[in-house]
Amino acid sequence: MAARLDYSRFDHIGDSESEEEKPPEVPHPAADASDVLSELPSDLPRDLALVLAARQGQHNLVEALLKSRVEANAADPHGGSALLRAVESGGVQARPTIEALLTAKANPCQDNGAGESALSSASSNGPAELLKALLAAAVQVPSPAALSAALAAAAAKGNRATAEVLLDAGAPAANAALHSWVGHADTGMVQYLAEKRANVNLAQGDDGETSITRASRLSPEESAEQLVQLLCDLRADVNQSTSKGLTPLAAASRAGAAKVVQRLLECKASVQPEGSTISPLVAASTAGSVLAARLLLAARASPETADAAGRRPLGCAAATGNLELCRLLLGTRADPNQRSRAGETSEGPGAAALAIAVSAGHKALVEELLDARADPEDVSERGQSPLMLAAGLSRRDLCDELLAASAQANGTDPEGKSALLLAAGAGCLPVCEVLLEARADLAQRTLAGACALDSAAANGHEAVCRMLLDARADLALVGPVGRTPAEVADFAGHASLAEMLRR
Template sequence: MADSDSIVSENTSSSLQYELFDSAERGNLQVVKHLVKRGAKLDSRNEWGGTALSLAAYNGQVAVCEYLLEQNANPNLQTKYGYTPLHLAAQKGHPQTIGTLIDGGARVDTQTGEGYTALYLSVLGEHKIPAKMLLAAGADCNIKTKKNETVLHIAIDKKREDIVDLLLNNQANPNSVRKDGETPLHSASHIGSPKIVQMLIKAGALVDGTMKNGATAMHIGARYGKEGVIRTLANIGGADTMSTMNVDTAIGPICIERDTDELVGGGHIDKDWRPIHMAAFWGHKPCVEELQRNGADINCQTSEGFSPLYLASQNGHVPVVDYLLRQGAFVDRPSKIGCIPLIVASGGGHTAVVDLLLRYESNVDHVASDPNKSTALGEAIENGHRDVTELLLQAGADVHKARSDGYNHLFHAVRSEKISSVEILLTGRADPNGSLRGGISCLQVAAAQGNEEISRMLLDAGADVNHQRNDGSTALHDAAGLGRIKVVKLLLARGANPKAKDKTGGTPLQIAAEENQPHAAELLIKAGAEINTVNDNGFTPLFYAAQNDHLDVVKLLLHYRANTQIEDSEGWVALHFAAQAGHCQVADALIRNGHQTINGEGNKGESPLCLAAEQGHYDVVRLLCVRGANVNHKTSDGMTPLHLAAEEGHKGVVEALLGRGANVNVLNRVKNSPLHLASMEDKQDVIASLLRKGADTNIRNIDNLRPIELAKSVKAKKLLSGKIRSDR
């Protein structure tokens, strides 16, 4: 492209210049002459950098081109994109204009910004005569564009055998490569032209030349189903049909980089793919036949152990599978991980292929060596392929075989919620009570998923509704805890025991209470579940609901007369749990239904108010005080709610307790007052609150220490000494 400094600087917006552009484009020679005589500039540019000669050339206005050249118009000026008048004439295929420009001094090998020559553009437009003229004028047919293409690649892409012949006769390089190493022979194989393949080989093309990914022309022909190309290459003898294609697995798809980014391989290709693998993978039976006739091994394997039959089976190519089997392909040759064609065909749901493989006596129960220990039946079930599952069962597949994870086919069908597969397996005598890892049953899996239909099918087939896994839990435990209401109803209707206990003494009702499932809980209660049952930890359903702030469940249990006075091993009742956790509404509901527990003591003498105060639950503290809790209750250590709140620094709780009459100078077992504890823990706000309520700074504890002697910070000591006013 010409430098910007060479661009003529005349004002192209003038009326005179635009008249010249318009007249040149339209071929009005007389007007052009008139405008030139009036002073219009020959090499002035329009907005895209074109000259009058560019416009005339593009539109094939030969007479105007001749006149402008006679007037010394520059034939080599380039547009903003690097196009000369010759490029434009070649692009449109104007032979006379091309001749005029060449005679007028146009350079034939100038390149555009993309690297296009006039010859390239003429071939791209399939203009043979202009191409021939440019070659006769000395055009170089081996110049490459920025994409590393030559005109020979383009002629082949256009399937123009005549232009390919013309270029080869003018020394076009038959081994020129594109960016990914694609040679003209690869391109010819891709389009499927045996004649161009022959011409290229005759001109010296390397038959076994490879792309960067290792693909030969034979591989490309096999990929695209070009049996004529394969036949031609095989007959020439240079292309070894047994050659391998070394493709790095990290590269992935085999690709020829073009403007369309066209994939040649597609998918995930491993190492050592031969042409017959390509043909089988893509289902090109005529290519497979041609390759086999020319010596290709139909049982050859890639580095991953994939045979042609394996690849054809995987992709459901029935004609290829049928041909390979008739030609003696090993029906059960395994891959590197032990998979055989039957397994991958079953997983893909390729019924006709599975049928063919079974007719050739493929091992229906073959187990792969992959981590899942895959089988054909397992893959069919996992992927929900009913027809394939039926075929395999008819062929005698073992319905009870367990996979490496310890679970059988029925379990996997249930877990995947493949209803049709479950139905087929049960019809095929799969045991709904089969022993599985961890003792889990298929019914428990279906119940946990909330799948009513599969649960019903299993029960109809004889599944034990009260089966217990190794931890003692039943399907009803699972369904209740997860709120699977329809399944809970179904299980109860089929005789599930609502009182069943797991190994920790937990019942379905306890699980429902813990997981906040009020609807399931009510169903269980109505079915006879024991509302006050205690597990091994001494917990009732009410404990779990109170502890976890499940208000609706708490109200439900209280409605059905749950006992609020039952104690756990620590002497706590449900209210203790609610108070400690700060669940105000739950605590209120419990007090209203069991006021006698408000001052209940745990094994260490702790009341609900002590627990709420220690944790700083202001709202619960207020509630308990209003409902009549003893604000001066002492634990076995002599700690009152005020002691506990002061020690933890809960100022709001401290003030609430003081406001309800808590003794500010009460002493615990070691004669510490609340002020001692606040001073010891440097709770300055609490110290100030206690002092405002008359806390005695001179009380001495069992160690004969006053609060000021326990204080850690200067500010706390100043508060206690009165140097800082506590009401500030």
């Protein structure tokens, strides 16, 4: 009959706090076991009742069910055994339940299909005494695979006491999760596992990260430095990269950990190892770490070499606005006119450092790059010159610097937009003023036929329109869709401006 029962009402036991999905109430233990069992819901299978009672720590009911010959290794719909649920519940009240199940020869290694067992749960959460009891009560010696899984669970939680119990019980150390212990900054456990011949170069995780790469990016830096030195002493490969091309040196550089960079370089880490796609110097420049960059340059890292993503040190440093770092790179003869992508997600052909610095609004850096003979006409990824970028940002100070460096006032982007048109559309009087002083062409038009006056009119900037008219902009010129500036303003909903332009 039990095989025909509908288990669906018990499928989400423990998964919800709603009234509808709470597990059925298990009666409090009575003096007589038969009385206890008679109070169980008629549609609740006895094996499931055992799991529920174990989870709730009702050891008298657990004993009664076991005496009625319910299988000790019964599992719930999620595959969790009664012993697993008892161990998970923890607390003092779980001990009698666990003892009863172990006496009935419950298997501590029984897996729920998701890699979880009573053994792994005890390894993760402890205490060590519970794990010892499970190991001692196991009918069969746990397999190396079961012990490895339990050791990995202990490592993930950083439970050193249970890990030592497992290793003493014969858990294989060769593939132990050194990576996890490194993440916990547990140098003692790393040393202990290494003495048991753990593989210090084992790649773990989806990206194949090694222990030394994990250590190189740890925080605080002092812990990272100590672990990196230990792993180097254990002959870890300092040039092994992840599946994404990240080496320990690149990881440390990205973290801006100069002390770790120094330690890795002393251990013969390459500034650009074969097969790596991430340049340590680019990583340091992206992080804005002057100290790390200085160490890498001293180790003969090239200040001009791009990584696999097309990023160059100077371009990445310019994006951060780090003046000292840019000066360092320029001082080692980095070419300010080489194009570079910048950041983690940049796409396209990239831009020179000057366009990147202007886009980020870093005035001091713009001055530094111009002094280093950066080309003021070298366009951005979208084809805009640094002057156009500055005008679009309404930055007169940057426009002044660029014009003083002989930037062309009448250059256009691929859509035919000029710096004056961009400034007029933004309503920036100071930028319009300086561009007019530089003889920007009032009649210059975009591919769509718009001029600076059209741009100001469309955006309702009356003061800019008056300035352009004072500079002799032509009101009669027909712009986009055959409209005059007055008609453009009217169409955009700026009636008063349209009236002014008609006078």
